[in-house]
Amino acid sequence: MSLFLIVALPFLGALLPGLMNSAGRQACAGITFTVTLSAFIGLLTNAPAVFAGNVVTVGVDWMPLLGLNFNLMLDGLGFxxxxxxxxxxxxxxxxxRFYLSREDNMGEFFTYLLLFQGAMVGIVLSDNILLLLIFWExxxxxxxxLIGYWKHLPEGRQGARMALTVTGMGGLSMIGGMLILGQIAGSYDLSVILENRELIQESPLYLPALILILLGCFTKSAQFPFHFWLPxxxxxxxxxxxxLHSATMVKAGIFLMARMWPVLSGTTEWFVIxxxxGLITMVLGAVIALFKHDLKALLAFSTVSHLGLITMLLGTGTAFGAMAAMFHILNHATFKAALFMSAGIxxxxxHTRDIRRLGGLRHLMPITxxxxxxxxxxxxxxxxxxxxxxxxxxxEEANRTVLFNTPWLVPVMATVGSLFSAAYCFRLISHTFLGPVRKDYPSAPHDPGAGLWMPPAILIVPVIAIGVAPFLxxxxxxxVTASVLGEAAEVPTAYFKIWHGLVPALFMSIIATVGGLILLGLFKPLLRGWDAAPxxxxxVIFEGLVEGIVAVAKRLVLPLHDGSFSRYSAFAAVTIIGVGYYAWMTGTVGTATRELQPAGPVPVAGWLMLVAxxxxxxxxxxxxxxxxxLIGxxxxxxxxxxxxxxxxxxxxxxFTVEAVTIILLLLALNFLPNRTPVESTVLRRSRDTVIAVAGGLATFALSYHYLLRDSVAPAISAFHVENxxxxxxxxxxxxxxxxxxxGFDTYGEIIVLGIAALVIYALTEALLGGPVRARLLNRLPDQxxxxxxxxxxxxxxxRVMMPIIMMVGFYIFLRGHNEPGGGFISGLVVSIGVVIQYMASGFGWTTARLRYPYxxxxxxxxxxxxxxGIGSWFVAKPFLTSDFxxxxxxxxxxxxxxTAALxxxxVFLAVVGAVMLALESLSRLARRQEAMESEYPMDIDPSREDNDVALQKEEA
Amino acid sequence: MELLVASAIGVLTATGLYLVFRMRSFPVILGISLLTYAVNVFLFASGRLAVGAPPILDKTADLTYADPLPQALVLTAIVISFGMTAVVVMIALGAYLGGDDDTVNDAVQDDTTAKEDAA
Incomplete structure (x- = not known):
């Protein structure tokens, strides 16, 4: 299967769960499963090529000017x-499927999940770092x-916000780092970057790029000091x-470090940072995890610790370290996902995850x-x-690593980390499952159905299989290691086996396990100490920081932007005038190149009327x-x-827009007060006058200046005249x-116009659906x-004019290509024709004769x-190429x-629809239930029998 | 002639600005409309002024034409500005009908509401 399809499948599939939501939970989960399975099978079809050591690549140029190409590659690491x-x-x-309850919106959940899945697959298959950044975000x-999925829980919302802030900030700095990297290598394609190790490491910009990229990786993979968001x-x-938090997203940072390993690693800076x-994260995470009572928090901190372990292995910069890291990623993904699912069970x-309230579950939930x-x-x-x-x-790797010239530092820290790691694992087992059965569980626990325990059980299979037979x-x-290393190093020859002989690593392992047991024995006094320690x-720090930033931002923004429209429009005007004045004063003024044209009496008369x-x-x-x-x-x-x-x-x-604008404003005036009261002080008015006159003088000076000079560069209009x-x-x-x-501009503009009309329609609907409706119904006309x-x-x-107006509109439309006219103008003309019907014959009568909704x-x-526009694709021309x-x-x-006429x-239809929808929405506000709903065009009509009724209605 | 057009732009801008600084929504909308005229004329004038030279090609004669490009830009600008005026009118109407108040200035937001938002 093409790599494009593998990446696209989850995104396309994300549309389905929402659609299947009403078909039931089974269908909803089933469709999600099918989509993922198809992508998975598609991935497996590429397996032979990858195992043969090849790199599968596909690509299309997306924005070649920016170096952003939609290039995907599949190598061992990506696979x-x-x-x-x-x-x-x-x-x-x-x-x-079995975990979510009936109250949860399953379609929403699976849509988010597939979106996330697609983005993750996109990251690991990207061959272009700009593309990778897009998927990263x-x-x-x-x-x-996903984190905030349970919107009703404040913790969910806060946790989601914190995760977004931290990882989003990291993503931002990573964009900077990637851009620098691309500048150094001269290309944003990973395959090119990976071949330029020397060039990149010798560049003076290497360190800033490294720090920025690592900030992105560390925030995403919850490394110290950014580890706090994960729990x-x-x-x-x-x-x-x-x-997300055991198998995939938090590994994205680690993936990127592995991906960039051939170019970034091996320097002192990389090693030290x-x-x-990694080392600090590993130890810190393990220590905190031991004292967490919430099962998931314990697992969260243990994940932090293990991610630190992998980071440290990548940091050593040796081939063996990279191999150990890859191996641990695999192992950690299996056992940690299984553990999370067990905690969920x-x-x-x-109905509780608090270890202090659990214990003895061994008898009640044997499978779990x-x-x-x-x-x-x-x-x-x-x-x-x-x-x-x-x-x-x-x-073993820690034993060989010397940090800060202290040979014992890394091995000791690694052993301490493993020791605490063993301790919290033992605590998890003994405090949750061992011990006597209790009577005070919030709900009577028992093993769930196979739907819940089967997935973790499947994950346990490789845990044991690899553990017993590492050669598998x-x-x-x-x-995988070979594709991480690239050409930077050789894959180590060391074999995977259980018994390595009496090597130091074995003794460190024994110390860790025994120490872990001892710590578990001493848990109660240790916990007292931990709780007492500050x-x-x-x-709290994070929230404080955010609040501080918000306070500073407020102090900066509120004086300018305090909700007073007059205030900030005045600020904006003064600023623009000031900047323009500065440009005027510091620039050089060229001599006039055009002659003043003489003005006859007619232009002067027009000018006088305009100014008046x-x-x-x-x-x-x-x-x-x-x-x-006057405005008319x-x-x-x-x-x-x-x-x-x-x-x-x-x-x-x-001219035509003028007509519809006046109708629009008249409709508005129907509701608004007819007079503006005198409110502002004389001082304020003189201040406004000063600003307004300054603005007027500025635009006057600017336009007068350029009207007398030819443009500096030749205008592009000559091309249009020519062609x-x-x-x-x-x-x-x-x-x-x-x-x-x-045409592309125009296309965008009719869309904007349509959106504006829909906004008006939506606002009207909202008003009519709310408390305003009652007020409108009870409103007494003020005139x-x-x-x-x-x-x-x-x-x-x-009635007589209508066909004539239509004919005029049609004529203007047809002649538009060669004589003044066209879709915009004829659209406006036809709209005026329809508006006249509304005005003359009434809303009800006209609406009843309306065949198509606006x-x-x-x-x-x-x-x-x-x-x-698309039609031109069929003759292999770019979008909107015209032909005649x-x-x-x-x-x-x-x-x-x-084709331009089409x-x-x-354009014509969009303009008619938008203008009419806007005006119609406004006049709907004026409709009242009784009198206005007359179906007849005229209130007095001799040919009608129920005239009296109509008259009575009118009077009422 | 240039003086007339330039001064017309200036007058439209000045009066438009003055009305935009008013406190009720209706004069503000009128002010925005005047500013729209000013901006459209300003953009149009960037093609320089030409009398009696409409940009309609004459296949038989070699003539000079008024610059068509600013005209095309201003044409869509006029239509779009109608759409935007309509949206602003609707918002003003909604605000007036909803709050029985057509002033454009909010009271200064105090800290208590902000804290409620954060919580």
Whole structure:
């Protein structure tokens, strides 16, 4: 199966659980399982190539200018992780099916899970680091949704937020690191970067890149000092903890360290930073885990500790360390996921995860006991289980590692870590399962159905198999190690075996196990000491930090942005004027290159009317109806100006838009008060005047300046003039630009227009559905109503005019390509024609005659425009390439057929739909239940019999 | 002529700004409309002024034309600004109907509400 499909399957599949939600829980889980299984099988089909040592690659250029290519590769390391993600994913899906209760929305859960799965697979298969970053951020987001899945729990929300903050911050710094790395190597493709070890390590930017990338890895993999988020993320449902926080997401950081190992490791900086962080995390996590009473918290800290162990192994920079790390990843994924699931079973059955309230479960839950015990013993490093083997290798590696010139430091720390690790494992077994059966469990525990215990049991199989017969795993781990090492080092020849002879690692292991038992014996006094000792509480520090930052941000932002619109619009205006003034003063002013054109009496008259209307608005704006007249004059003068200055299309657009805008504002005034009260002080008004005049002077100066000068660089318009007829087949250049040269822009714009109309519709719906509705119904009109709301003359007139307007619209549409006109203008003209019907004959009458809803018209417009664009794909041209031809059907003249006309039709429909939906929504607010719902166009109609009824209604 | 257009842009901007600084939603909407005119004319004028030279190709003669590109940009801008005006009007209406108040300035948000949000 193609790698594209493997990555795409979970994302596509994420749509399904939501759809299957109503089909029942079984179907919902089943479809998720099937999707994951298909991806898993697809992965396995690539196995022969990978085991043969090949790297499977596929790729397409996405944004070659940025170096962002959609390149995927599958080597041993990627295969290993993808198998963990998909394989354990299958078990988790089965487990979650039985774990989630009836109240939980299963479709939502599985959608998030598949999103996460896809993002994880994407990370491990990416061959391009920019692509990898995208998937990386996706895991942060999808894990946020998963951790916070139980939205009703405050811990869930807080934990999700903390995880997102920490990993998101790490992701941010990693973007910086990756960009530096790509700059050094000259490519963002991993395969290229991995071949440039010397170049990268010798670069002066190596250290910053390393630190930034490691910040990303450490936050994701919960390394000290960023380890604190992981235990709080345990508020998630247990399947999530088992999946994200043991097997997959927290390993993403480790995966990246392994991926980058050939280029980044081997330097002192890498060694000191990574090994130290890993070592501290390992010991700290193990110590804290011992004293946690919550089963999941214990497991969380033990995960932190084990991740530290793997990090430390990668940090040593030796081939053996890398091999041990890979082996431990495999082992840890199996036993830890099994343990998490067992903890979930205990929680599910006993209704508590508090170890202090458990004990004696051995008799009540024998199956769970066996699974959990085997997992825990493996984690403790007991022989014949897989944890023992990798822990031995870790101790052996620790023995050879010298940090800070102190030969004993690493071995001792490693032994202490293992000792505490053994201790918490023993505590987990003995305090939960051993001891006497109690009578005070919150719920009577018993073994669950096979659906819950089978997934962890399956995971225990490799735990034992590898533990007894290590040679089973050896070829696989060595294959993975080979792809980690790349060309930087040789795969070690050491064999995997249980008995290595009396080597130091064995003695360290014995010390750890015996010490662990002793610690368990001394647990009670130790716990008293631990509880008495002061410890920093990470959550408090974190919250304090966040609150501090919020306080600082508030102090910065609130003075500017305090909810007063007048205030920040004034700030914005002053700032823009100030910046413009600075640019003006520091720049050089060229000499004028254009002549002033003489102005005749007509332009001066137009100018006078425009200025009079604008100034009149300022003085008369308190009378709102009058100000509508004035703004109408201003708009008309602008349209006339467009005609005068050779822009017929603009003039037609402005003119028609003016008409619908006035109708819109009139509709609004129907509700708003008719006068604006005097509120602001004289001081305030003079301040506003000063700012306004300054702004006016600024724009005046700027426009006057450039109107007298030619542009510095030649304008690109020459191209359009040149090609409008040759390439676009139209003589109206403005229209050809709209539907052809810049068709993509226009396409975006009609979509925006459609969205605006839908927003208006949604707001209307929200208003009508809320408390406002009652107020609207009881509203008394603030002005006397007209006695005859739909005069007969007007109804008849508009009826007659309607076909004429439609004809004009059609004509304007058709001529648009060659003469002024086109989809935008004819759309507006037709809208005006329809609005007139509403005004003359009433809302009810017109609505009843409406065949298609306006939403549909918008949608059809956008669709037609989009399909026209897609059509050019079929002739192997880019999106929205237009074509045209000339046809002659006798006896007509030769005429032109262009795909651009089809696109223009889409524009036309979208404009009609959007304008009408906006106006219709507003007028729906004015509808009241009784009087306005008349189905008849006229209130007085001699041909009708029930005239009296209509009149009575009107009076009521 | 250039002086007329430039000063018209200036007057529209100044009056638009003054109205935007008012405290009630309706004058603010009128102000935004005036600013829209100003900006559209400003953009249009960036193609420089030409009288009697509409950008309609004449296949038979070699003429100079007004710059078509700013015209195309302004054409969509006019239509979009109608859509945006409609949205603003709707928001203003909703606010007025919902709160019986058409002022545009909120009271300054105090710390208590912020804390409730965080909790």
């Amino acid at each position: 290993f992780f993808a198998m963990l993600i998909l394989g354990i994913g299958l078990l988790i899906i089965t487990y979650a 996706l895991t942060s987001l999808s894990s946020f949704l 709080h993320a345990m508020a998630a449902p247990t399947p999530v903890s088992a999946y 990574v090994t130290t962080a 205990v929680d599910h059955e006993a 006991f066996v699974i959990a015990t085997l997992g825990a013993l493996s984690m403790a490093g007991i022989p014949l289980l897989n944890g023992f083997l990798s822990k031995e290798m870790m101790l 795993a050896e070829p696989f781990v060595k294959m 410890r920093p509480e990470a959550k 209307a604008a100034l009149g608005l300022v003085f008369l704006h308190r009378n709102r109806l009058l100000s509508l007249v 004059i201003a708009g008309l003068m602008v349209s006339v100006g467009f005609v005068f200055f050779s822009a017929p299309d603009l003039a037609m657009t402005q 409008s007829y040759k390439g676009g087949g139209g003589t109206n250049m403005v229209n050809v630009i709209l539907v052809d040269f810049r 006397p109503r007209a006695g005859d709301m739909h005069p007969m003359m007007m109804v008849v007139m508009t 939403h549909g018209i918008i949608g059809a417009g956008v669709l037609i425009a989009g399909l026209t 031809t000339y046809v002659r059907i006798p006896p007509f003249n030769e005429f032109e057929l262009a 696109f223009d039709l889409g």
